[in-house]
Amino acid sequence: MPHFQHIEYLFLLALIPVLTGIFIYAIYRKKAIAKKIGDKSLVQVLTSNYSSTAYLIKFLLIVCTVGILVLAVANLRSAGKSEKISRNGIDIMIALDVSKSMLAQDIKPNRLDRAKQVLSRLVDKLSNDRIGIVVFAGKAYLQMPLTGDHAASKMYLSAATTETVPTQGTVISDALKMCYSSFNTKEKKYKAVVLISDGEDHDEGAMKTAAQMAQEGVVIYTIGIGSPQGSTIIDEVTNQVKTDNQGNTVISKLNEEELREIAQKANGKYFLFQNTDAVVDNISAEIGNMEQRNVTDDSLVNYRSYFQYFLLAALLFLIAEIFISENKRKNYLKIKPALSILFICLASTVSAQSQNEKLAIKQGNEEYKKGDFSKAADTYGKVVEKDPGNATAQFNHGNALYKTDKKEEAISAYERSISKLNTAAEKSNAYYNKGVVLQNDKKLPECIEAYKKALMLAPDNEDARQNLQKALQQQKQQQQPKPDPKNDKKKQDQQKNQDQKKEPKQQQPKLNKKDAEEKLKALMEQEKNLQDKLHKVNAATVTKPEKDW
Secondary structure: OEOOOHHHHHHHHHHHHHHHHHHHHHHHHHHHHHHHOOOHHHHHHHHHOOHHHHHHHHHHHHHHHHHHHHHHHHOEEEEOOEEEEEEEEEEEEEEEEEHHHHHHHOOOOOOOHHHHHHHHHHHOOOOEEEEEEEEEEEEEEEEEEEEEEEEEHHHHHHOOOOOOOOOOOOHHHHHHHHHHOOOOOOOOOOEEEEEEEEOOOOOOOOOHHHHHHOOOOOOEEEEEEOOOOOOOOEOOOOOOOOOOOOOOOOOOOOHHHOOOOOOHOOOOEEEOOOOHHHHHHHHHHHHHHOOOOEEEEEEOOOEEEOOHHHHHHHHHHEEEEOOOOEEEEOOOOOOOOOOHHHHHHHHHHHHHHHHHHHHHHHHHHHHHHHHHHHHHHHHHHHHHHHOOHHHHHHHHHHHHHHHHHOOHHHHHHHHHHHHHHHOOHHHHHHHHHHHHHHHHHOOHHHHHHHHHHHHHHOOHHHHHHHHHHHHHHHHHHHHHOOOOOHHHHHHHHHHHHHHHHHOOOOOOOOOOHHHHHHHHHHHHHHHHHHHHHHHHHHOOOOOOOHHHH
């Protein structure tokens, strides 16, 4: 759908009512001058060659020209045709567990939200790879086929919930099979699966499937999210702790053993989630070491601009205005002020400048991805120098400056970008980046304020929430008074005196032989009754109870 690239220039349309006011004032002045002359017949003789209709037409043409030039500067454009993009990479399928056990809160805010955060960060790291998504619980579904559109993959990840898959349970083998069917089966390499789950598998075919996929050249990396101690599950509908069919509270535990074995079977590695950045860096490093091949896909990267058509229309209106004369008897070419022609040149210059800025930012992005942060900072800096209002260049400039250890300059760049960015999410990310720089620079009060502003703009910004908690803990530790050795010695002396005043515990009287035999007999009877009950329960439970988490 066509849209304007620079909507901020549309405010120049306010020139139209200003020009209309000038036109009305000019007519009023002409009438006032005619009245001052006094003699109507004389005025008619003097103005007999003047055409008021031609004067009105000329004004309308000028107004239309101004409006069209403003639209040209705003640059109406639409998404162009897709073009083939080639790069070196591999095909990666993401398998995300969305069963209700992922609602356990042993990982805050819960396992599923943290898993989506990890995968979103991972997608940002895998810039040259094609990515597909499978979600699974009691069944597995292909959420997104392999594509180079990483923005779409992040959108699908953010939309994944426990309601995405209606059938509850956890069937890892089905998820792995769905991932395998999404690959090009003719290739025996360049394929990887990233499986993130709590490992509570309710079927026994995952190991066999992983071994078969390894034979076809697929490498599987698993991420365990949760804790071995486990946690209760809060039902999203009732907001109550989940129970099984017998009314017992469900405790969902991380099954590291199964996830580790799946990774080993498929020549991959298992990672326990403890920190988002650590897990993402480790997996992206492992994938980066895999053998890569040329990946080609379609990507909408070009836009078709229509500003040239508006310029042509403006030029035609100007030519028409030039050839229309207010003199009824004379029809000659009048030389108009150079302002109109200058306006056309300005429109062309602005549009060309915006295209150059876009190319420069793209070049800076490529330099940033290659790790040449100093060169990227210079490239972004040139764009910012020419156009300080370019929010994208300011934001990226801040990132590059931070990577080159220019923290103060990076903070200034983020602050400038905040005032120019449009959406709350973009401003939240800028505040978050500013907070990260301040936190690394040990400026805790300022970084805490930045994280708070990021959360006010985007309450679902989990990165900002997590870093805010860390910063508050660091600040609390700094504010705690240092221990005084004299006070510690005094407390130790007081404790020693109190221990000396304590009376020794009295020993309990020893049991005689008869009492001991009776107690032993009673304990054996209780043990016998307990064993009988257990045998009855085991006999009654013939099959595994069906799980819905």
